[in-house]
Amino acid sequence: MGLKGLLLGHEVKVYYDRHLTKTEKAEDAENPSEYEILKGVVNGVYKDMILISYSYRENVQTTKKGLFSEKVIEEEKTVEAHSLINRKCIVRIDILDLNLEEEEEEYDEEEYDEGEYEEDYNEGEDLEYDEADCECPLYKN
Numbered sequence: 001m002g003l004k005g006l007l008l009g010h011e012v013k014v015y016y017d018r019h020l021t022k023t024e025k026a027e028d029a030e031n032p033s034e035y036e037i038l039k040g041v042v043n044g045v046y047k048d049m050i051l052i053s054y055s056y057r058e059n060v061q062t063t064k065k066g067l068f069s070e071k072v073i074e075e076e077k078t079v080e081a082h083s084l085i086n087r088k089c090i091v092r093i094d095i096l097d098l099n100l101e102e103e104e105e106e107y108d109e110e111e112y113d114e115g116e117y118e119e120d121y122n123e124g125e126d127l128e129y130d131e132a133d134c135e136c137p138l139y140k141n
Contacts, residue, residue, distance in 0.1 A: 004045040007042040007050070007093070008042055008045060009043075010041070010042055010096075010097055011039070011040070011041050011095075011096045012039070012042055012052070012093050012094060012095050013038070013039045014038045014039075014050070014052065014085060014090055014092075015035040015036070015037055015090070015092040015094075016036050016038070016085055016086075016090045016091060017035050017036065017091060035091055038085065040052040041053050043082070048086060048087055048088070049084045049085065049086060049087060050085050050090070051082060052083050052084075052085060053080065053081070054081055055079060055081070056079055056081065057076055057078055058076070058077060058078075059075070060074065060077050061074055062075050
């Protein structure tokens with residue numbers, strides 16, 4: 001699974017330096033106050049850029065029409081925005097909604113029956129082993 005498969009559709013917090021003045025040392029990445037921070041959902045991963053959608057609150061002036069006059073008031077609205085970030089500028093990406101527990105199978109004691117398990121596997125019995133079924137794409141030889 002590449003960067004695209006890992007990030008696409010997930011909510012992330014991206015630490016980046018848009019001026020490319022700071023170095024990408026480990027101690028710099030530990031101090032997030034030195035970087036720009038953008039929190040949103042990854043909508044695209046390209047060769048040199050990452051597309052992130054996010055929303056923010058903004059005060060917007062609106063005009064209310066009355067019977068005799070118009071009144072300008074400020075309202076706070078949620079604004080949807082998109083941003084392309086150069087991958088060279090990114091120092092750190094935190095995936096916020098990645099929940100590994102959902103992917104694991106849940107073990108329920110009531111549904112587990114030892115008798116069924118013993119019927120499927122006897123200790124003296126040889127089991128067939130196929131390496132092709134056990135290959136992990138991350139650890140290829």
